[in-house]
Amino acid sequence: MAKGETFRAIYQLLLARFGPQHWWPADSPFEVLVGAILTQNTSWKNVRQALDNLRQHGLLDFAALESLPLEELAALIKPAGYHGVKARRLKNLLAMLRRAYDGDIAALARDTPTAAREQLLAVNGVGPETADAILLYAAGHAVFVVDAYTHRVFRRHFLVPEESEYEEIQSIFMAALPTDAALFNEYHALIVELGKRHCKKTRPLCAGCPLEHLQHNEMA
DNA sequence: CACCAGGCAAGTA
């Protein structure tokens, strides 16, 4: 079986098992930006508390966050952890969007995916995963998001090379799938759902997981 | 108590 078929079959398997996930969990593209920074190495449960704090203060808004003092922002996002660095990272991201896109996320969506990605990666605090999450879930660009679960699940089942890192894994997915933002959106969401349920770091074998029968697959 | 969670950048050799 060709690799592309395997990746497409896994998608169908996960979709049938878990159903549509309706990601990203946010009410607006701006909330996606904020969530993408806040969720760095952090559980979504903690992120939600921080987002709720901002929402209750009417601060889930570009201009409002822009004018909010750094220290006050840090205090409000405290439940998400790393609040010192994350407050700075959010400010850095907003500053770039203001400068390069006039503070308009729709302008980011109108830019080419490649150019927009470069702009995002130039921000201190935005790495490949955060950039791609923003491109896909806030701007609707067709880029595949590779997160910790993607690494863990697909390595554990020998579906990507052991030593492969972000860009290589992303290329494998994008070569195997049609370029379709809705598909990339749903696939990543399903991988996270699978990871949460069956592929925890501390669980070496994915007992009962939908990919169990693939455990002995091989791939260069 | 130890360990983990939807990363990233800076420091070290």
Next chain:
DNA sequence: TACTTGCATGGT
């Protein structure tokens, strides 16, 4: 270039 460490809160 290839590792290591700091950042920090809340849940299991």
